[in-house]
Amino acid sequence: MRGRIGYIVALLALLSVPWVMGPYAVATVSKILVFAVLAMSVNLLTGVSGLPTLGQSAYFGVGAYAGALTAIHLTDLGPAQVVIAALAGAVAAALTGPVAVRARGVPFLMITLAIGEIAYSAAGRLDSVTHGTDGLSGIPPVVAAPGLAPTVNEGLVFYYVLAVFLVLFGAVALLLRSPFGLTLRGLRDNEARLKAVGYHTTAYALVGYVIAGAIAGAAGSLWASAQRFVAPGDLGFEVAALALLAVIVGGVGSMWGACLGAAVVIVARDYIGANLSGHGPLLLGVLFVAAVYLLPRGISGGLRQWRRPARKQEVAA
């Protein structure tokens, strides 16, 4: 019940954003939502399936370029771009995933890091597709649904991003409650036992990896629509590291925690960090250390801990 109230309050707060905030702030919240989708993708692997990853920036980038190229050459219809970008992310993950999912733990982390780095340098070199380090500009404003006018207004772009975010959040929530979601958690908690009851665990890890790649790809398309510019920097190590940081700050395994973590990280970097005359990264470092020391289970875990004694008191009273 409490959880439902929390979701309703969060939704109302998000809906009111374009009415109460200035254009820059609205753009920042759009960015947070895009980043939250990427964080959910990272969390699906790191928190749910027990596969810590630094490679989701690669599929985010594939999705961003796929979405941008679709917008430039094919259609300015947003949902079509999201679907194509998600498919591109899934295909990229299906091609690179088999290398990664053979490993677990730190080796998995290192392989995904390598995948991210390869994607980053490929984006900088494939001039004919990506325009290299110049980046891809001239992305037309997104059309949120057939028949609507192109979305130029910052507030309307925000609503478009919010709508896709909500759909993806719902889809991930559904996935986690499904039998496959239970399978992924089983993979995290006890892979040996999962094998012993007849699961070909590597296959399930790969499918989880492909789904996470699709979600990251969708996030990339949103990024292209919101920024209307894509460059190799968008899929650099920093993006991957920040997404992982968002998951750790928010609470590994919790999807709303990951979204909240994304908000904290983006606000710290782009809002507070911008006023610290170049000391933004320092703030992120402090944030990371503080999260690990003060909230080892992240915001979501901390909240749960804080709630539990309160519940006991209720029972006593």
Next chain:
Amino acid sequence: MITAPALELDGVTKHYGSLRAVEGVSLSVQPGTRHAVIGPNGAGKSTLFALVAGTLPATAGRVVLHGKDVTGMPEHARATQGLVRTFQHSSLFLKSTAVENVALAVQRQQGAQWSMLRPLRRRTAILERSRELLASIGLADRSGALAGSLSHGERRQLEVAVALGTEPSVLLLDEPAAGMSAAETARFKQMVLDLPRAITVMLVEHDLDLVFGLAEAVTVMHLGQHLMTGSPADVRASDEVQRAYLGAEDTSDLFPQEAR
């Protein structure tokens, strides 16, 4: 037509370098029997189990399940064929509830493990079967508890329920009574006795009361070798077995005359 043994081992061998953990073990387990494997520490019982279940690859030999050679199959494929093991140290999904632990096995058996849309809590076929299995091993009232919060004895029971969720034809129990109190062991014995005869049970166990209370056939291992297989009475009477266990004549303490 003669029915094929439920499980047949033919010269199963495991070497670690020059260490011969299991050396050429051959035996066959008839369908529906309760077959125990005993032997002193280091006899290679648990290694043999891992070879049968496919957790470890065998150096040589064949494992045949209902007449079908499964030697080349990895563990998960053998499990889908009905050859399922439990673990000596409870191996559960501690962050999930008891019913979810069983549901993981049941949903795989029912072919729903890939399903991504309909929530598990609306899948009554999976949940009902899982609760039924929990009830059958005496954990009905603990279905909503996290596996991590269960007592040792309860975890041992849940361990079996998870294996039963796969609807095995051959169930391998690896030291199921390890660390159990006498009362828990007695309850556990009754639970195994209550298992349907369609399930062939092979167990490795140190608690000889339990072994002689359950098993119809007993295999004795010693130093990686198959010493003998016979009825519990034959095994009790065997000089060879007595020497293997104690190197002594008198084993009256070890093998109680009356299985309790």
